[in-house]
Amino acid sequence: EAEVAQSPRYKITEKSQAVAFWCDPISGHATLYWYRQILGQGPELLVQFQDESVVDDSQLPKDRFSAERLKGVDSTLKIQPAELGDSAMYLCASSSFLAGGYEQYFGPGTRLTVT
Amino acid sequence: QKEVEQDPGPLSVPEGAIVSLNCTYSNSAFQYFMWYRQYSRKGPELLMYTYSSGNKEDGRFTAQVDKSSKYISLFIRDSQPSDSATYLCAMRLGGQNFVFGPGTRLSVLP
Numbered sequence: 001e002a003e004v005a006q007s008p009r010y011k012i013t014e015k016s017q018a019v020a021f022w023c024d025p026i027s028g029h030a031t032l033y034w035y036r037q038i039l040g041q042g043p044e045l046l047v048q049f050q051d052e053s054v055v056d057d058s059q060l061p062k063d064r065f066s067a068e069r070l071k072g073v074d075s076t077l078k079i080q081p082a083e084l085g086d087s088a089m090y091l092c093a094s095s096s097f098l099a100g101g102y103e104q105y106f107g108p109g110t111r112l113t114v115t
Numbered sequence: 116q117k118e119v120e121q122d123p124g125p126l127s128v129p130e131g132a133i134v135s136l137n138c139t140y141s142n143s144a145f146q147y148f149m150w151y152r153q154y155s156r157k158g159p160e161l162l163m164y165t166y167s168s169g170n171k172e173d174g175r176f177t178a179q180v181d182k183s184s185k186y187i188s189l190f191i192r193d194s195q196p197s198d199s200a201t202y203l204c205a206m207r208l209g210g211q212n213f214v215f216g217p218g219t220r221l222s223v224l225p
Contacts, residue, residue, distance in 0.1 A: 033212075040123065040217065040218075041218070042119075042121075042203050042205075042216050042217045042218055043159070043215050044215070045212050045213070048212060056212060091159070093158075103161055103164065104149075104213060106151075106158035106159045107158050108157055108158050109158045111156065
């Protein structure tokens with residue numbers, strides 16, 4: 001069964017350092033989402049891509065966060081510099097427009113701890 | 116007021132019980148309604164989705180949507196210890212982003 005891949009699974013970094021997360025969506029899925037999930041809360045959208053284009057990054061803290069999906073396949077989310085409040089689970093999800101777009105498939109997430 | 120509200124729990128039930136999980140929402144324009152299950156330290160997995168109002172059944176799971184009350188429910192029959200997880204409701208406008216509730220932690224005790 002096809003899955004969304006994410007790496008690394010866990011990342012510990014010091015405040016003010018740069019950190020990057022990688023996501024490979026299910027093959028053929030044009031829509032890719034990055035979410036942040038703080039413990040005890042639901043996922044909150046950071047950025048949504050349709051192919052290589054950003055369709056919504058209104059909740060992305062652009063002074064420190066950046067995301068790209070250069071060839072419309074895999075994607076990278078970067079934080080520079082990391083802050084203590086960035087400690088959270090970073091989830092990637094993908095969906096297929098052809099399937100109506102209502103089904104999102106999530107990856108296992110990257111758990112970030114900023115010290 | 117948040118767009119989607121859920122009782123965070125934790126909810127503890129004995130094995131075999133019927134579980135009722137609920138969400139309320141404020142945006143009457145939501146059209147698609149989903150339930151996800153999330154095990155500890157894992158990504159959410161889709162359990163059920165419904166479009167507009169009505170019921171949908173899949174095995175031990177039943178999803179209900181009442182758009183007039185802006186209320187959705189997930190029922191789990193014959194609950195099992197393996198059902199212990201956090202259950203997230205999510206909603207979506209046509210072509211728009213998903214909005215998630217904070218999740219309800221469920222514990223099914225053997």
